[in-house]
Amino acid sequence: MENYRANLLLCAGTGCVASGTPKVTAALREELEKKGLSDEIKIVYPEEIFYQKLTVEEVPKLVEEHFLKGRPYEKLMFKEPEKRAAIPLMNEIPFFKHQVLRVLRNKGLIDPESLEEYIARDGYMAAAKALNEMTPEDIIAVIKDAGIRGRGGAGFPTGLKWEFASKSKADQKYMLCNGDEGDPGAFMDRSVMEADPHSVIEGMIIGARAIGSSKGVIYVRAEYPLAVERLQRAINLCRESGLLGENILDSGFDFDLEIYLGAGAFVCGEETALMRSIEGQRGMPRPRPPFPAHKGLWDKPSVLNNVETLAQIAPTVLNGAEWYRSLGTEKSAGTKVFALTGDIRNVGLVEVPMGIPLKTIIYDIGGGMKNKKKKFKSVQMGGPSGGCIPEDLINIPVTYEDVVKTGAIMGSGGMVVMDEDTCMVSTSKFFLEFTADESCGKCTPCRVGTQVMLDMLTDITEGRGKEGDIEILEDLSRDIISTSLCGLGQTAPNPVLSTIRYFRHEYEAHIRDHWCHAGICSDLASFHIIEDLCKGCGACLRACPQQAVVGEKKKPHRILQELCIQCRSCYDACKFASIDIKRALPKEKPEPVAVEEGGS
Amino acid sequence: MPRLTINDLKKIKENQKSTFKLREGGYRAKITVHMGTCGIAAGAREVMTAVLDEISNSGAEDIIATTSGCAGLCAREPMATVEILSSPPVKYVDLNADKMKEIFKEHITGGTPVEKYAFVVGSETTY
Numbered sequence: 001m002e003n004y005r006a007n008l009l010l011c012a013g014t015g016c017v018a019s020g021t022p023k024v025t026a027a028l029r030e031e032l033e034k035k036g037l038s039d040e041i042k043i044v045y046p047e048e049i050f051y052q053k054l055t056v057e058e059v060p061k062l063v064e065e066h067f068l069k070g071r072p073y074e075k076l077m078f079k080e081p082e083k084r085a086a087i088p089l090m091n092e093i094p095f096f097k098h099q100v101l102r103v104l105r106n107k108g109l110i111d112p113e114s115l116e117e118y119i120a121r122d123g124y125m126a127a128a129k130a131l132n133e134m135t136p137e138d139i140i141a142v143i144k145d146a147g148i149r150g151r152g153g154a155g156f157p158t159g160l161k162w163e164f165a166s167k168s169k170a171d172q173k174y175m176l177c178n179g180d181e182g183d184p185g186a187f188m189d190r191s192v193m194e195a196d197p198h199s200v201i202e203g204m205i206i207g208a209r210a211i212g213s214s215k216g217v218i219y220v221r222a223e224y225p226l227a228v229e230r231l232q233r234a235i236n237l238c239r240e241s242g243l244l245g246e247n248i249l250d251s252g253f254d255f256d257l258e259i260y261l262g263a264g265a266f267v268c269g270e271e272t273a274l275m276r277s278i279e280g281q282r283g284m285p286r287p288r289p290p291f292p293a294h295k296g297l298w299d300k301p302s303v304l305n306n307v308e309t310l311a312q313i314a315p316t317v318l319n320g321a322e323w324y325r326s327l328g329t330e331k332s333a334g335t336k337v338f339a340l341t342g343d344i345r346n347v348g349l350v351e352v353p354m355g356i357p358l359k360t361i362i363y364d365i366g367g368g369m370k371n372k373k374k375k376f377k378s379v380q381m382g383g384p385s386g387g388c389i390p391e392d393l394i395n396i397p398v399t400y401e402d403v404v405k406t407g408a409i410m411g412s413g414g415m416v417v418m419d420e421d422t423c424m425v426s427t428s429k430f431f432l433e434f435t436a437d438e439s440c441g442k443c444t445p446c447r448v449g450t451q452v453m454l455d456m457l458t459d460i461t462e463g464r465g466k467e468g469d470i471e472i473l474e475d476l477s478r479d480i481i482s483t484s485l486c487g488l489g490q491t492a493p494n495p496v497l498s499t500i501r502y503f504r505h506e507y508e509a510h511i512r513d514h515w516c517h518a519g520i521c522s523d524l525a526s527f528h529i530i531e532d533l534c535k536g537c538g539a540c541l542r543a544c545p546q547q548a549v550v551g552e553k554k555k556p557h558r559i560l561q562e563l564c565i566q567c568r569s570c571y572d573a574c575k576f577a578s579i580d581i582k583r584a585l586p587k588e589k590p591e592p593v594a595v596e597e598g599g600s
Numbered sequence: 601m602p603r604l605t606i607n608d609l610k611k612i613k614e615n616q617k618s619t620f621k622l623r624e625g626g627y628r629a630k631i632t633v634h635m636g637t638c639g640i641a642a643g644a645r646e647v648m649t650a651v652l653d654e655i656s657n658s659g660a661e662d663i664i665a666t667t668s669g670c671a672g673l674c675a676r677e678p679m680a681t682v683e684i685l686s687s688p689p690v691k692y693v694d695l696n697a698d699k700m701k702e703i704f705k706e707h708i709t710g711g712t713p714v715e716k717y718a719f720v721v722g723s724e725t726t727y
Contacts, residue, residue, distance in 0.1 A: 086715035087690065090722035095673065101724055108634050108671035108681065109723075119609055120616030128606045187638075187674075194636045195669020226637050242603030249606055347675035 027059040035063060094364035095346050100327060102335045103311045104351045106196040112230045115237040118198040124243060126314035130206045131251035134317075136166055139210040143313070145321035147333040152178055152269070152306030153385065153411045154487070155332075155400040158313075161303055164293035165211040168301035173213040175204050175257070176297065176304040179220035179227065180274060182266040183383025184434060186414030188337040189307035191349050193220065193227035196311065197234035201257070203310030205248065206317055208255045211303055216257030219274050221264045231259055266384070266438035270486045271296075271304045273440065284440045285486035306412070308337055328354035332399035336410070340366050342417040343374070355397045362394065362417060373577065374419035378502070382411025384431045384438075385491030387498025388424065407498035409491070421571075423520035424503040425510050428495045429457040435492035446489030449480040453496060461521040463584065465511035470500060515583035522566035526585045529570075531556040533578030540570035540579065561585060628662040629708050632681040636670030642677035643696060650697035651680075654704040663708065676719065682707055693719040 065073040090096040101107060110117035118124070130139050144159030165173060177200060181189040193200060204216050220228050235257065238244040246254045260278050267273045268283040275297040277283035296302025312334065316324045328334045332354040338361060341347050345367035352361060362368070362379060369376060378388040387408035389396070396402045403410045418427065436450040453476055459465055477493030484490045500507060509515045516524040529540070529549075534556040541549040541557060548564045551557030559570065571579045604612075633639070633648045651665045671679045676693035682703065683689040690713045692703060699717050706714045713721075 087713060087718040087721045090720055090724060093720050096720065096724055099672075099724065104672065106669075107724075108632065108668045108679075110668060111666050112669050113667075116612050116616050119612045122613070124604075124609055125613075128609060132606065191636055191638075191670045224637075226640070249604065249609075345675070346673060348673040349670060350672060 023056050024059060027056040028063070031059050031063045032067070035068060095348075095350070095367065098356070098360055098365050099351055100335050100353050101351050102315055102327075103192060103199075103308055103337050104195075104349065105315065106199065107191075107349075108195070110196070112195055112197055113233050115198065115234070115241060115243075118196070122315075122318060123198055124202055124249075124314075126317040127202050127205045127243070128249050130209050130317050131249055131253050134209075136210045136212060139206060139317065140166060142317055142321050143210070146316050146324035147321075147331070148309065148312065148316065148324065149332065149400065150306055151308035151312075151336065151412070153382065153409060155410060158305060158309055161293060161305070162207060162210045164291070165213075165301045165303045168294050170301050172215065172298075172300045173211055174297045174300055174302040175208040175211060175213040175216040175255075176275070176278075176302055177204055177216070177218040177310055178269060178271070178274060178304050178306050179218055179224070180262050180269040181221070181224075181307070181412060182264070182269045182438075183385075183412050183414045184431075185339065185341045185380070185416040186383055186412045187339045188349055188413050190224050190227050191339075192307050192311050192337075193224065194230055197227075197231045198238075199311040199314060200231070200307055201234055201238060201244070203305070203313035204257060205243070205255055206313050207303060207305060207310065209253055211301070213303075214254045214256070216255065217278055217297070218257060218259045219262055219268070219278060220259060221268075222261040223264050228259060228261065235259070265440070266434070267440045267486070267488050270488060273486070274304065275302065282440075284442045285488075287485060308413070329397070329399050331401060336398070336413060338413045338415050340415050340417065342380075342415075343370050343419040343422075344368070344417040345370050352398070354399050357394075358389065358396050358398055359394045361398065361415070366417065369417075369419050371419065374421060376417070377420045377422055378418050378424065380408070380416040380418065380427070380431075380495070381414070382409035382491075382494070383414050384435045385409055385487065385494055386411045386414075387494045388418075388427065388502065389498075390502040407494065407501055409494070421518050421520075423461075423516050423518040424499040424506045425457065425461055425516070426520045428499040429454065429461055431495040432457060432492070435488065439488060439492070443483075443485045443489060445480045445483040446485075446492065449476060449484075450489070450492050452476065453480075453493065457496070460507065460510050461516070461524070463514050463521075463523045465507075467511065469511060470504065470507050474500060513583050517581060519566065519568045519571055519581040522568070524584050525566050525568075525581050526561065526583065527559055527564060527566060527568070527570060528580045528582055529557050529559055530578045530580050533576055535576055535578070537575070539573040539575060543569040543573035545569060626662060627664050628660075628685050630664040630666065630683045631708065632666050632668045632683075634669065634671040634677065634679045634681070635667045636674075636677075638670055638674040639677040639679065644678040646697045647678045647680060647695050647700045650700040651704065654701055654708075658704075658709065673719075679719075682713075684708070684711065688722045690718050691720045692717045 062073045106121055110121060140159050140162050148158040149155040150158055179189055179193055208216055218231060244256050262268050262277060265283050268277045270285045271292055273283040273285045278297055292302045292304060294301055325333045335351050335353050337351045339349055350365050376391055378390050380388050381403060389406045389408050393406050400410050432450060432454045436454045439446045439450055441447045453473060456469055456473060460469060473496055477497050480493050481490050510524055514524050519525040536551060536554040536556060538553060546563045546565055548560045549557050549570060550560060631651050633644055635644045655663050655665055678695045680692050680695055681689050703714050706712055
């Protein structure tokens with residue numbers, strides 16, 4: 001290697017190239033040539049000086065000052081931005097630091113009601129590329145190579161879905177969007193539709209081109225009025241500007257779409273039920289095959305994609321499959337949006353690369369437990385179809401495969417975080433109440449089975465549990481899973497199975513000891529003040545709705561058990577962890593009442 | 601709006617950059633109130649009204665007030681992002697109308713971010 005006096009590095013990243021690196025390079029070479037320095041200076045880093053905001057006009061001055069006179073050209077030197085101690089920077093806050101925004105690329109940046117602002121952020125450039133420069137096969141190849149998997153929950157490869165539909169022959173095909181987000185604790189689809197409706201529309205245009213569809217429907221639940229309003233406005237703007245309708249962007253391609261309002265039934269998130277619902281029938285699933293790619297809406301080939309899936313189509317088409325695969329793992333590529341809720345500090349919407357440890361999401365991004373004194377217990381993933389992941393599995397990487405191994409599912413991305421004050425039996429009862437209620441009733445295992453399971457769980461939480469109940473629950477779960485028609489029944493028992501798997505001791509304590517350690521099941525707990533820890537602050541006394549707490553200020557208080565209704569208010573109010581939850585006190589048996597034989 | 605062609609898309613993109621970066625738009629400040637369902641439920645409409653009132657009271661014509669969707673941190677809504685020409689944007693959290701008025705006075709008119717309500721400085725990276 002030749003020896004040089006100085007070395008000058010120019011940044012040629014996307015941002016810099018766009019701001020004019022090539023011009024600066026050319027000007028530099030020319031200037032060095034002029035001064036006869038071209039052999040001495042390769043293109044300054046022994047002195048570690050970082051110049052910024054170079055322009056062609058500044059180059060002669062820079063060369064003269066630095067390379068001829070040997071002193072740094074101060075005007076362009078990078079200065080540390082003044083330290084603002086009080087307001088942290090983005091990369092100092094873990095909530096922002098670990099996130100990578102692709103689906104949420106326009107989150108909080110653009111006005112969702114402005115088409116121009118979406119276009120300013122590369123909007124509809126991917127559609128322009130797909131319609132004018134790519135064949136349907138090209139588009140499908142990019143999506144397949146990228147390895148995009150359905151973000152609605154099941155993780156089916158999107159490219160394959162498109163390929164099946166594109167090969168089906170029909171006079172009409174449908175491109176559908178599933179915005180029927182129904183999992184309790186999930187709100188990412190709503191947020192995407194509200195914050196960036198055009199990203200969904202653009203994804204649908206590209207999908208429609210890939211499968212050869214000219215009509216699309218976005219199925220949104222009516223409970224999302226703001227999402228509906230903004231989507232409708234976005235559709236209207238697209239129609240006015242020719243981004244929807246005939247001959248889009250002079251490509252000769254026609255596509256239009258409309259919104260269909262769902263009534264909010266959970267089962268309508270299932271693809272066949274959703275299509276029946278659009279047809280005006282009762283939302284109930286039907287057996288597959290035929291798959292929707294062959295016979296879907298109105299018996300025509302149809303593709304149904306989730307909102308989040310569609311929102312990542314445009315950047316992938318624009319940047320290529322390699323770009324998409326640059327994040328995530330081999331089988332779970334790209335990023336995933338999660339809705340963090342529950343006992344976590346930073347309730348909100350986050351987007352992370354797949355494969356990130358679950359722990360990072362909960363402790364770094366989520367900021368740990370809302371109540372710092374409480375320990376993490378479990379995180380529920382996948383809503384009513386998912387399961388609870390316990391603390392000892394918190395290091396798993398978040399990918400479709402690793403999450404399934406724990407008995408939960410990736411699902412649509414709801415993460416309900418629970419701290420140690422959670423009763424896992426009532427948690428699984430909550431989800432079963434939901435599925436039993438939402439079961440469409442078409443098939444018996446789901447309609448009757450979930451109700452029987454719910455009745456058993458109710459018995460367990462109210463002190464009527466019997467030995468053998470856990471085993472019956474497990475058996476019943478397996479039967480419901482293997483004999484139900486659609487995803488709702490096939491996954492409804494998951495919350496019960498996963499809580500039995502990891503928290504069997506809690507079920508046993510409920511059944512055998514009549515003890516709910518968290519004090520959530522009021523029939524299975526009694527509350528006692530630990531005298532040594534009680535400071536006599538009176539917080540519990542004020543919180544008690546029954547006036548069951550007695551005691552003088554600054555002296556240990558006491559709970560009068562005969563008045564206590566086990567509402568747990570004292571426990572939540574106490575700041576010194578001085579309330580103990582013990583097993584239920586034996587109920588006094590009512591005196592036998594003599595019943596007189598009636599006679600007349 | 602007339603029918604768009606690909607060239608129109610490119611033109612809009614160029615023209616919009618100026619409003620985005622404030623630079624050539626002739627604007628000095630931009631206030632974005634995050635109005636997703638979470639923000640509105642937490643009171644973002646009152647915050648937006650306060651912004652509009654302050655702008656009309658001040659008579660300033662070089663301030664843009666705009667809305668956007670959820671900024672991601674639903675727990676700390678209502679949120680607003682304030683961007684002053686050639687300084688990084690500041691995100692404010694847990695706002696109400698009074699706090700917004702104070703921010704308008706101190707940060708937008710005075711140029712000094714209100715530390716006690718500010719959460720973070722800078723923009724998120726997108727890939």
